[in-house]
Amino acid sequence: MTAQPPLIDISGLRVGFRGRSGAMLPVLHEVDLAVRRGESVGIVGESGSGKSTLALAAMGYLRHGLARLDGVARFDGQDMFALAQPELARIRGGKLGLIPQNSGQALTPTQRIGAQIAESLRLHCDHDPASHRDRACDLLAQVRLPDPDTILRRYPHELSGGQQQRVAIAMALAGEPEALLLDEPTTGLDVTTQAHILALLRGLARERDMAMVYVSHDLGVIAQVCDRVHVLYAGETVLAGPARAVLTTPAHPYASALLAAIPGLGDRALPRALEGRPPTPDMARTGCAFAPRCGLATDDCRAAAPPMASTPDGQRARCLYPDKVAPPAASQGDRPATAADGPPLLTTQALSVRYDSPGLLARLRGRPRAPATVAGIDLALRRGETLGLVGESGSGKSTILRAIAGLLPPAGGQIGLADGTDLATAAERRRPETLRRIQMIFQNPDESLNPRQTVGDILAQPLRLYFGLRGQPCRDRAADLLETVRLGAHYLDRLPGQLSGGEKQRVAVARAFAAGPEAVLCDEITSALDVSVQAAVLELLNDLKARHGTGFVFVSHDLTVVRALSDRVAVLYQGRICEAGPTDAVFAPPHHPYTDVLLGAVLAPDPDHAPRLLAEDAAELSPPARGCPFQRRCPVKCGTICETDTPPARETADGHVIRCHIPLADLRGRETGQTAS
Amino acid sequence: MSGAAISVRARAGGVLRDMLARPSGAIGLFLVTFHLALAILSPWVVPYDYKAMDATGTLAGPSAAHWLGTDHLGRDVLTRVMLGGREALLITGIATPVALVWGGLAGVWLGLRGGWPDEVAMRLVDAFLALPGILPLLVLITVFGTGGEVLLPTLAFFFGIPVIRVARAAAHEVVARDFISAARARGHRPLDIVRREILPNVTDTLLVEGAMRWSWMLLGFSALSFLGFGVSPPRPDWGLMVSDARVYMSLAPLGVIAPVVALSTLIIGINLTADALAKTLGLDRARKAVI
Numbered sequence: 001m002t003a004q005p006p007l008i009d010i011s012g013l014r015v016g017f018r019g020r021s022g023a024m025l026p027v028l029h030e031v032d033l034a035v036r037r038g039e040s041v042g043i044v045g046e047s048g049s050g051k052s053t054l055a056l057a058a059m060g061y062l063r064h065g066l067a068r069l070d071g072v073a074r075f076d077g078q079d080m081f082a083l084a085q086p087e088l089a090r091i092r093g094g095k096l097g098l099i100p101q102n103s104g105q106a107l108t109p110t111q112r113i114g115a116q117i118a119e120s121l122r123l124h125c126d127h128d129p130a131s132h133r134d135r136a137c138d139l140l141a142q143v144r145l146p147d148p149d150t151i152l153r154r155y156p157h158e159l160s161g162g163q164q165q166r167v168a169i170a171m172a173l174a175g176e177p178e179a180l181l182l183d184e185p186t187t188g189l190d191v192t193t194q195a196h197i198l199a200l201l202r203g204l205a206r207e208r209d210m211a212m213v214y215v216s217h218d219l220g221v222i223a224q225v226c227d228r229v230h231v232l233y234a235g236e237t238v239l240a241g242p243a244r245a246v247l248t249t250p251a252h253p254y255a256s257a258l259l260a261a262i263p264g265l266g267d268r269a270l271p272r273a274l275e276g277r278p279p280t281p282d283m284a285r286t287g288c289a290f291a292p293r294c295g296l297a298t299d300d301c302r303a304a305a306p307p308m309a310s311t312p313d314g315q316r317a318r319c320l321y322p323d324k325v326a327p328p329a330a331s332q333g334d335r336p337a338t339a340a341d342g343p344p345l346l347t348t349q350a351l352s353v354r355y356d357s358p359g360l361l362a363r364l365r366g367r368p369r370a371p372a373t374v375a376g377i378d379l380a381l382r383r384g385e386t387l388g389l390v391g392e393s394g395s396g397k398s399t400i401l402r403a404i405a406g407l408l409p410p411a412g413g414q415i416g417l418a419d420g421t422d423l424a425t426a427a428e429r430r431r432p433e434t435l436r437r438i439q440m441i442f443q444n445p446d447e448s449l450n451p452r453q454t455v456g457d458i459l460a461q462p463l464r465l466y467f468g469l470r471g472q473p474c475r476d477r478a479a480d481l482l483e484t485v486r487l488g489a490h491y492l493d494r495l496p497g498q499l500s501g502g503e504k505q506r507v508a509v510a511r512a513f514a515a516g517p518e519a520v521l522c523d524e525i526t527s528a529l530d531v532s533v534q535a536a537v538l539e540l541l542n543d544l545k546a547r548h549g550t551g552f553v554f555v556s557h558d559l560t561v562v563r564a565l566s567d568r569v570a571v572l573y574q575g576r577i578c579e580a581g582p583t584d585a586v587f588a589p590p591h592h593p594y595t596d597v598l599l600g601a602v603l604a605p606d607p608d609h610a611p612r613l614l615a616e617d618a619a620e621l622s623p624p625a626r627g628c629p630f631q632r633r634c635p636v637k638c639g640t641i642c643e644t645d646t647p648p649a650r651e652t653a654d655g656h657v658i659r660c661h662i663p664l665a666d667l668r669g670r671e672t673g674q675t676a677s
Numbered sequence: 678m679s680g681a682a683i684s685v686r687a688r689a690g691g692v693l694r695d696m697l698a699r700p701s702g703a704i705g706l707f708l709v710t711f712h713l714a715l716a717i718l719s720p721w722v723v724p725y726d727y728k729a730m731d732a733t734g735t736l737a738g739p740s741a742a743h744w745l746g747t748d749h750l751g752r753d754v755l756t757r758v759m760l761g762g763r764e765a766l767l768i769t770g771i772a773t774p775v776a777l778v779w780g781g782l783a784g785v786w787l788g789l790r791g792g793w794p795d796e797v798a799m800r801l802v803d804a805f806l807a808l809p810g811i812l813p814l815l816v817l818i819t820v821f822g823t824g825g826e827v828l829l830p831t832l833a834f835f836f837g838i839p840v841i842r843v844a845r846a847a848a849h850e851v852v853a854r855d856f857i858s859a860a861r862a863r864g865h866r867p868l869d870i871v872r873r874e875i876l877p878n879v880t881d882t883l884l885v886e887g888a889m890r891w892s893w894m895l896l897g898f899s900a901l902s903f904l905g906f907g908v909s910p911p912r913p914d915w916g917l918m919v920s921d922a923r924v925y926m927s928l929a930p931l932g933v934i935a936p937v938v939a940l941s942t943l944i945i946g947i948n949l950t951a952d953a954l955a956k957t958l959g960l961d962r963a964r965k966a967v968i
Contacts, residue, residue: 405862427862435864448855452877461873462863515863 005077006034007179007211008058013071015053015062016281024069025281027053028235031071033213037178040205040212042226042243044219044258046278046530047501050235055181055215059092076178094124097172101184103164107156113167114152117174124175139170144200161393162193169200179211186221190392190557195601195611198224217530219262220603223247224611231255234278234289241315244607251315251322254290259328261535263564265602268583270564273536277500288318296321343418344380345551346404346438346519351377351413353396353403353575371624372411374399374575379553381519384545386552388566388583390559390598396575397555398443401521404553405440406430417518436466439512443524445504449496455482455507456492462514481510485540502533509540519551526561538565559602563587571595574629581656590667592658594630628661636670638662695957702953708946712939715759716766725753727760727913736929745931748922757913758935762943764908765898765915768825772833773891780837781883784844785875789852789867798841805838810893811900818906828898828907836894843886847879881958888951892944899940915940 015028028050035041043051053066057073060080073080075096080088092098100106108116117136122129133152140148143166156164165185172180182201186194202225205212216222222229222243229246231239231254239252250256260272276293279285287302288294294301298320306320319325352375374396381387389397402408404415406427415423421434439462442448449458459478463469469477479489485506496504505525512520522541526534542565545552556562562569563583570580571592579592591599600612625631631642638661647659658664696702731751738746745754787795805813814835821827851857852875860870901907902916910917915936922932 407858407862427864430864432864435862440859440862442855442859444855448859450856450874450877453873457873461860461865465863465865511859 004036006036007076008033008035008213009072009074010034010054010058011072013054013057013073014069015050015057015066016069017065017067019282021282023282024067026069026235027066027281028057031232031235031237033058033230033237035179035211035213037211038205038209039228040214040226042214042216042222042229043232044216044222044229045232046217046258046532048234048278048280049232051215051217051232052183054232055183055213056098058179058181058213059096059098060088061092090124093120093172094175095178097175097177097180099165099168099172099180099182099185101187103168103185104156104161106168107164109156111155112152113154113156113159117152117167117171120171120174135174136170139173140167142173142204143167143170145170160193161189162197165189165193165197166200169197169204173204177210179213180205182212182214184216185214187216187218191559191601191603192392192597192613194221195603195613198603199611199613201225218603219247219259219531219605223605223607223609224603231258235281236289236318238290238318239315241311241313241317245311245313245315247605247607249313249327251309251311251313251317251325252290252319253294253296253325256325256328257293258532259605261532262605263535263538263558263560264604265560265563265587265599268563268587270538270542271531271535273539274532275536277502288320296324342383344382345418346379346381346553347414347416348377348379348400348404349414349416350375351379351400351403351415352411353399353408354411371626372575373624374403375624376576377413378577379570379580381551381553383518383551384549385568386541386545386554386566388562388569389553389555389572390557390562390569391572392557392598394574395572397557397572398523399575400572401440401523401553401555405438405521406435432466436462436515437518438521439515439517439519440521440523441505441508441512441525444528445496445501445508446528448508449504451496454493454495455499458496458507459492459511459514462511466515477514481514482507484513484544485510500533501529502536505529505533505537506540509537509544513544513548513550517550519553522552522554524556525554527556527558534561541565559598571598574624576624576629577657577659578630579656579658581652582654585652585654585656590652590658590664592630592660592667593634593636593662597633597635628659636662692954692957696950696953699953699956701949702957705946705949705951705953708942709950712762712943712946713766716763719759719763723756723759725756727752727756728911729753736925736932738929739931745935746929748918748929748932749925754918754932754935757918758915758939761913761915761918761936762939764825764912765895765902768829769832769891769894769898772829772836773887773894775829775833776837776890776894777840777883777887779833780840781844781879782871783837784841784846785848785871785879786867787841788845788848789857789871789875795845799845802838802841805835806842810835810897814897814901815904815906818901823906823909828901832894832897836890836897840883840886840890844879844883847882848875851875851878885951885955885958888947888954892947892951895940895944895947 010031010033013028013031014026016024016026019025031054033041033054043054045051053063056062058075058080060073060083062068068081075091114133114136117139118132121132121135136152137148140151145151145163145166159167186197189197198221204210212225214222214225226243228241229243230237231246231252233254239246239250239255246255247259250259257274261274263271274293279289287304288297288306291297291301300320306318308316308318309322310316311322352372354372356370377400379387389400391397399408403410404423406423406425409426410424413424417423417434417437423430423434427435456475456478459481460474463474463477475492478492482489482491487503487506496507499507526537529537538561541552544550554562554565566583568581569583569586571578571586571594573594578594579586586595603611627644628642628647631637634642641661647661649657649659650664651657652664658667660667696706729752731747733751734747735749735751736747737743743753743755745758748754748757787798814831817831818827857870857874860874898907899916902914903920905920908914908917918936919933922929926933
């Protein structure tokens with residue numbers, strides 16, 4: 001373990017770009033990274049911390065505009081920044097593979113998978129071309145893709161996100177790599193798919209004795225695959241050490257705060273938010289970069305940058321007080337259940353939505369219509385309550401929100417407000433007063449805020465529309481709204497481009513609350529945010545709910561977030577509700593087989609926690625199946641009854657409904673048996 | 678709001694600075710400014726009366742008295758070249774913004790509305806674009822006669838048609854974004870959505886398109902004058918001057934070369950400006966440091 005030199009060896013690397021002022025602004029400050037064969041190292045940090053820049057620098061690559069100021073990056077002893085282009089081209093994609101974040105975009109859309117894999121084989125192997133096809137099949141089998149012959153003939157868009165990511169891995173493996181760089185390879189994938197991909201990567205690394213550099217913002221993912229972890233903050237390594245030590249007893253307050261910001265499945269409580277934001281590259285630095293956000297900071301911290309200090313358990317932390325760092329306090333204590341009763345303020349009954357419209361020919365031939373994309377949705381939202389809708393991509397959760405908001409006309413069923421107002425019409429046909437009562441917040445604030453309007457103008461839109469406010473009164477009200485989302489009045493004249501992701505989403509929340517709504521529809525509103533920022537937004541929503549008695553419909557693919565925030569939950573699969581009820585009841589057995597699969601795949605930032613992989617990682621087909629929607633992937637399918645009959649709604653004592661052909665007692669028994677084994 | 682006004686002015690200043698920083702922008706802006714200044718000031722600085730004929734010195738070469746020589750009627754070429762862009766610049770200078778506004782609004786509205794009106798309108802646009810540009814112009818002018826009151830609306834109409842296509846494409850990119858969905862879900866009227874949400878996001882594209890349209894329109898105007906459908910004699914115009922002087926080109930080449938150089942420098946100037954504007958507004962913003 002001693003003599004072997006590291007395969008990837010970055011030392012004292014400084015990278016920067018020339019700002020508008022002409023000064024060189026650093027994005028990486030003297031960063032070191034050493035990875036040996038067979039070792040997997042995680043790089044963690046918030047967006048903008050320089051983690052991707054560091055990983056790509058291992059290839060000798062810097063994004064446009066960035067320049068290396070100092071330091072070296074060696075791969076297998078060769079200085080990657082000094083190598084000539086042909087040499088680099090041989091190593092990149094050959095001995096050193098890269099798996100990008102969004103492989104859907106990394107694959108060429110107009111070429112068959114077979115042709116794309118053959119290209120990597122041609123560039124990086126000396127095999128004779130005749131054997132390429134066999135070799136490609138072999139690679140696809142190695143990444144556990146079923147039926148490689150068929151996959152080779154497909155185009156990228158014919159594969160699911162998980163399958164595309166597997167193809168990208170197969171292409172990286174084509175060059176017989178000794179090291180893999182992975183840039184957030186599972187971000188954007190469903191939890192179950194993510195768990196399968198991680199298991200695959202772990203297995204491949206072990207089999208081939210590969211080195212891996214794994215970049216992620218998700219500590220749960222890092223805990224699954226990495227031996228060692230580097231935590232980056234504002235372009236500096238603030239903590240490095242064995243994964244287990246870093247994740248359980250971190251020696252740097254930033255890592256501890258990051259861990260505390262992750263919601264867990266264990267309790268129904270909001271995670272702890274990390275206040276403030278990291279310094280930008282143009283800020284002058286004296287002392288510790290984290291000091292302004294740190295509870296332990298003293299004058300010594302602000303005076304000079306702390307040196308790397310070693311701890312007994314093998315961590316190296318850039319902190320003066322590594323012994324004083326508290327272990328991550330998981331939550332703010334159990335959140336009291338909101339007493340929400342009274343008549344529901346928003347209900348849907350047998351709501352269904354279709355995207356397909358049959359052509360004239362199909363109608364004339366009398367073909368039966370495919371089942372609707374979303375069907376049979378019965379929901380009820382009470383005052384001061386958060387209703388969580390959870391499911392994988394394609395489960396129809398956003399579609400339901402868009403139907404309620406009037407952006408998509410429903411194909412059938414009813415949507416109604418408490419006073420009987422019918423909402424099953426397009427937004428253009430609703431009365432302004434009805435529109436005011438329901439507001440929607442979108443997933444990505446970069447998309448939902450007009451980049452050419454100032455924050456003041458953005459907030460003025462609903463104020464002018466619903467209350468006729470103009471001029472100074474409008475501006476005053478907008479300033480009040482900013483206060484309620486914990487931003488100051490000085491934000492009024494800023495443009496969205498000048499705000500951070502969390503601030504933008506707060507502006508979007510403020511815009512929704514400008515209308516004084518009764519129900520707010522939240523469409524994955526924290527999925528584009530860093531965990532620390534997500535925690536703050538969740539706290540804000542909970543606070544607004546308590547203060548204004550607003551009802552929230554909260555859509556998310558993240559079970560832990562839904563668990564932390566919701567009072568009641570509905571689990572969706574392929575546009576059908578599988579299970580619904582009070583949060584505590586849904587997250588406790590008995591579970592619907594699908595909920596069980598989802599819960600099993602959730603990752604915790606704990607190296608001892610392994611996800612349970614139950615269902616096959618198969619692409620779901622469209623349109624939804626008749627009978628039980630989950631039949632194709634169900635690990636406990638009981639027989640033909642699942643294919644023909646819609647499962648009955650079985651209700652437990654506490655108002656918890658499960659739609660499954662398996663009786664409740666058997667579902668419960670199955671899970672206790674599993675825990676025992 | 679005052680804050681927004683300040684930021685718009687600051688942005689315009691920044692764009693101008695960025696344009697002057699690149700050679701194409703500096704040369705283009707210099708040429709355009711020079712021509713505009715010449716058009717405004719020329720009546721006070723020209724050495725001769727543009728109508729004054731001199732039967733004794735026709736088709737003369739350059740001399741101290743006539744720097745660019747004289748034409749077939751003995752009129753001073755320099756004077757006529759200096760004055761020759763006024764009519765063209767005035768008419769296209771008004772017709773371009775009109776074309777931009779009507780084409781831009783129509784395109785944005787079609788982009789937001791979609792459906793059958795969009796389909797029908799775009800096929801009509803296709804049909805117009807399939808004709809050689811000068812033909813419909815000639816038809817209208819033959820029917821209604823020449824003169825500014827006919828030329829201006831005709832040019833504004835025909836040069837607005839390609840703008841529809843560009844504006845619609847730009848609006849399409851914006852319409853797909855969530856802030857438009859948000860505005861729809863709040864219940865804003867379509868006109869409000871066009872004005873407040875879409876227009877601010879397509880202005881950049883329209884500005885660049887406007888600059889390009891202007892140079893095309895100048896060429897079109899000069900072509901009409903050359904064919905005898907634009908400015909009527911004896912008023913000086915570059916297109917008309919080329920048409921008159923080309924017969925005597927072997928005797929007095931400057932009579933053709935001088936107006937052609939004047940027209941070319943203006944067109945090149947506008948194109949360079951449009952190019953620099955496009956790069957400053959679009960392409961380069963993505964690559965420029967954010968702080």
